[in-house]
Amino acid sequence: MSSKKISIKDLSNALGVSVSTVSKALNGYPDVNPSTRKKVMKLAKELQYLPNQQAVNFRKKSSQIIGLVLPQINHFYFSKIVESIVELASEDNISVIVRPTFENLEKEKMALLELVKLNVDGILISLSDETRFPDHLIEISNLGIPIVEFDKISKLSPLDKVVTSDRDAAKKAVEHLISRGKKTIAHLRGSLLSQNSIDRFLGFKSAITDSGLTFEEELVIQVLPNNINESQRSFARLYKKRNDIDAVFAITDIAAIAAIRELKSQSIDVPSQVSVVGFSNWQISSLTTPRLTTIDQNAFEMARASYQKLSDNIKTKNNYTSREKETIFIKTDLIIRESS
Amino acid sequence: MSSKKISIKDLSNALGVSVSTVSKALNGYPDVNPSTRKKVMKLAKELQYLPNQQAVNFRKKSSQIIGLVLPQINHFYFSKIVESIVELASEDNISVIVRPTFENLEKEKMALLELVKLNVDGILISLSDETRFPDHLIEISNLGIPIVEFDKISKLSPLDKVVTSDRDAAKKAVEHLISRGKKTIAHLRGSLLSQNSIDRFLGFKSAITDSGLTFEEELVIQVLPNNINESQRSFARLYKKRNDIDAVFAITDIAAIAAIRELKSQSIDVPSQVSVVGFSNWQISSLTTPRLTTIDQNAFEMARASYQKLSDNIKTKNNYTSREKETIFIKTDLIIRESS
DNA sequence: GTTTTTAACGAAAACGTTTTAGTAGTTTTA
DNA sequence: TAAAACTACTAAAACGTTTTCGTTAAAAAC
Numbered sequence: 226m227s228s229k230k231i232s233i234k235d236l237s238n239a240l241g242v243s244v245s246t247v248s249k250a251l252n253g254y255p256d257v258n259p260s261t262r263k264k265v266m267k268l269a270k271e272l273q274y275l276p277n278q279q280a281v282n283f284r285k286k287s288s289q290i291i292g293l294v295l296p297q298i299n300h301f302y303f304s305k306i307v308e309s310i311v312e313l314a315s316e317d318n319i320s321v322i323v324r325p326t327f328e329n330l331e332k333e334k335m336a337l338l339e340l341v342k343l344n345v346d347g348i349l350i351s352l353s354d355e356t357r358f359p360d361h362l363i364e365i366s367n368l369g370i371p372i373v374e375f376d377k378i379s380k381l382s383p384l385d386k387v388v389t390s391d392r393d394a395a396k397k398a399v400e401h402l403i404s405r406g407k408k409t410i411a412h413l414r415g416s417l418l419s420q421n422s423i424d425r426f427l428g429f430k431s432a433i434t435d436s437g438l439t440f441e442e443e444l445v446i447q448v449l450p451n452n453i454n455e456s457q458r459s460f461a462r463l464y465k466k467r468n469d470i471d472a473v474f475a476i477t478d479i480a481a482i483a484a485i486r487e488l489k490s491q492s493i494d495v496p497s498q499v500s501v502v503g504f505s506n507w508q509i510s511s512l513t514t515p516r517l518t519t520i521d522q523n524a525f526e527m528a529r530a531s532y533q534k535l536s537d538n539i540k541t542k543n544n545y546t547s548r549e550k551e552t553i554f555i556k557t558d559l560i561i562r563e564s565s
Numbered sequence: 566m567s568s569k570k571i572s573i574k575d576l577s578n579a580l581g582v583s584v585s586t587v588s589k590a591l592n593g594y595p596d597v598n599p600s601t602r603k604k605v606m607k608l609a610k611e612l613q614y615l616p617n618q619q620a621v622n623f624r625k626k627s628s629q630i631i632g633l634v635l636p637q638i639n640h641f642y643f644s645k646i647v648e649s650i651v652e653l654a655s656e657d658n659i660s661v662i663v664r665p666t667f668e669n670l671e672k673e674k675m676a677l678l679e680l681v682k683l684n685v686d687g688i689l690i691s692l693s694d695e696t697r698f699p700d701h702l703i704e705i706s707n708l709g710i711p712i713v714e715f716d717k718i719s720k721l722s723p724l725d726k727v728v729t730s731d732r733d734a735a736k737k738a739v740e741h742l743i744s745r746g747k748k749t750i751a752h753l754r755g756s757l758l759s760q761n762s763i764d765r766f767l768g769f770k771s772a773i774t775d776s777g778l779t780f781e782e783e784l785v786i787q788v789l790p791n792n793i794n795e796s797q798r799s800f801a802r803l804y805k806k807r808n809d810i811d812a813v814f815a816i817t818d819i820a821a822i823a824a825i826r827e828l829k830s831q832s833i834d835v836p837s838q839v840s841v842v843g844f845s846n847w848q849i850s851s852l853t854t855p856r857l858t859t860i861d862q863n864a865f866e867m868a869r870a871s872y873q874k875l876s877d878n879i880k881t882k883n884n885y886t887s888r889e890k891e892t893i894f895i896k897t898d899l900i901i902r903e904s905s
Numbered sequence: 906g907t908t909t910t911t912a913a914c915g916a917a918a919a920c921g922t923t924t925t926a927g928t929a930g931t932t933t934t935a
Numbered sequence: 936t937a938a939a940a941c942t943a944c945t946a947a948a949a950c951g952t953t954t955t956c957g958t959t960a961a962a963a964a965c
């Protein structure tokens with residue numbers, strides 16, 4: 226049964242015409258007689274000829290493949306990004322090779338190396354937590370391979386970037402709490418080195434000071450943003466010291482849920498006594514009780530803008546290295562639900 | 566700056582030695598003088614030679630790429646599968662091209678076609694809801710391309726399959742409820758056509774009858790497994806008719822949370838008055854209040870077994886078409902938490 | 906000292922396609 | 936009717952490798 230794959234040569238033999246003519250007929254070149262073209266097309270259909278894309282790409286020195294490197298896939302935000310990018314690319318007949326780094330710099334470097342070897346047309350990357358210096362990205366860019374950083378980026382690289390406007394988003398969230406009359410607002414932040422964490426903190430701070438409240442260092446604590454138990458314990462410690470807290474702005478939905486869980490366990494009502502706002506709008510935030518007010522990061526728009534930028538870079542590859550690089554900001558939405 | 570990519574030919578020119586020798590030196594062939602090999606290696610490192618994997622694969626008639634086709638990526642279970650498969654494959658230096666179908670048969674067919682054109686070494690697929698007949702899979706298999714179905718499979722295809730042991734899992738879950746003394750157990754099931762839904766229902770039924778309880782048709786209702794509002798409304802209708810229900814076995818965690826939400830809104834205590842068990846062990850199930858008892862589907866093991874099977878098939882490709890196909894069952898774990 | 910073996914290398918084909926450059930034959934132009 | 940233009944085709948190179956099959960020279964065997 227196993228029908229062997231048929232090639233242009235098979236068509237050419239069967240029709241008594243050269244391979245060049247077959248290729249031209251198939252690809253719409255003008256210098257082929259309509260009747261010949263018809264014959265070629267007909268036989269191609271009959272024999273179910275499928276062009277060997279691998280050979281085409283090799284010959285054309287393009288791969289029609291882009292690489293997508295990111296910290297994780299099993300993650301609500303990132304998996305939406307993967308899904309969106311893959312779908313957008315497929316509309317352009319581009320395939321996507323995904324490589325998770327698990328926040329490991331070595332894996333990130335390995336992934337990039339593999340992608341370069343594969344001759345990918347371009348790379349989209351969201352950096353691992355361990356990545357301090359973006360030298361490996363710059364090297365790739367110098368090789369003439371278009372590369373766009375998104376979401377978790379490095380401020381040190383001269384590359385195109387697409388980022389969430391974390392600072393504005395955080396400010397918006399905190400201003401919302403303030404507009405609800407909250408005055409003693411705690412912030413559960415993440416790592417001191419993560420750019421997201423820094424920007425969200427800065428947004429928090431400027432919302433506080435801009436509205437005439439006094440910024441208290443003590444009300445800002447660091448948590449592990451994706452660890453609910455650790456976050457809950459950390460928040461519990463803070464709340465013990467400062468039970469005058471009337472609102473919490475958390476760096477992630479998980480951290481927010483951790484706070485809510487702790488407050489519930491102490492029979493503090495959310496939102497009347499303490500309001501809580503998260504960040505990311507994970508699916509889960511609409512399933513909790515109370516439903517969580519949060520920031521939607523607009524994963525699709527992040528994916529779209531990143532892919533678009535990369536796609537543009539690929540299309541104008543000739544002067545890629547010399548072109549001015551830009552940073553694009555993705556707008557967020559405040560989703561107001563029951564927790565605030 | 567843009568250093569052009571260097572090829573074997575560049576090395577060969579620089580060293581005054583033939584391309585064959587360079588290639589052999591690089592690839593550990595025995596018939597090359599150790600000193601020559603050293604020189605080649607040295608220069609290769611200096612010039613940062615990277616083999617053009619595209620050319621290698623083309624020449625070797627392999628792609629070192631596998632295709633992964635599934636309904637969605639932005640989904641806790643599937644994204645874990647994607648992540649796991651990609652990681653396992655990367656250990657074998659295999660790249661993965663992912664294609665979501667969004668439960669659309671046309672997209673599924675298109676995705677497969679693209680993958681075949683790309684000469685992928687093999688394909689892993691989880692079928693869309695729309696897929697009734699697996700003809701397109703069989704065609705591919707007949708082309709000699711190894712293919713393994715996983716999770717959402719078709720009973721009609723003579724192919725290798727890896728599936729969750731849904732029936733056993735559901736039985737286990739319901740037996741757990743029975744062991745807690747529950748006697749009037751409702752089941753929130755999914756589509757009448759989906760194999761998962763059928764098997765979970767059959768597991769539910771056999772747990773009931775095997776333990777001497779009477780199976781009541783009325784206690785089984787159909788819901789949209791991933792739509793919390795619809796599920797809640799459907800369950801509300803059921804509970805209105807039958808408020809003697811003392812336990813619920815739901816086809817997904819979402820449906821389970823929907824039931825819990827409805828019960829809470831009626832001030833029915835979970836689990837003392839009504840116990841609830843979900844299915845899938847999504848991240849969210851450990852974050853709800855009460856934490857949800859559920860079935861862990863062991864996404865990693867599903868990924869591992871599927872990849873392993875495909876990998877074996879690829880390695881023994883010569884007699885693939887004629888080989889006996891098998892179905893592998895992935896064991897599940899009952900995760901007992903607070904909702905039961 | 907002749908034959909045989911071995912060591913080290915290179916030429917060239919091959920993978921499937923695209924594309925350039927060329928060629929015959931026909932048609933148009935002037 | 937000779938030159939110019941056009942039509943429809945083909946040959947062959949090219950993309951970067953791998954791998955087969957020689958080939959030469961040196962080493963080993965007898």
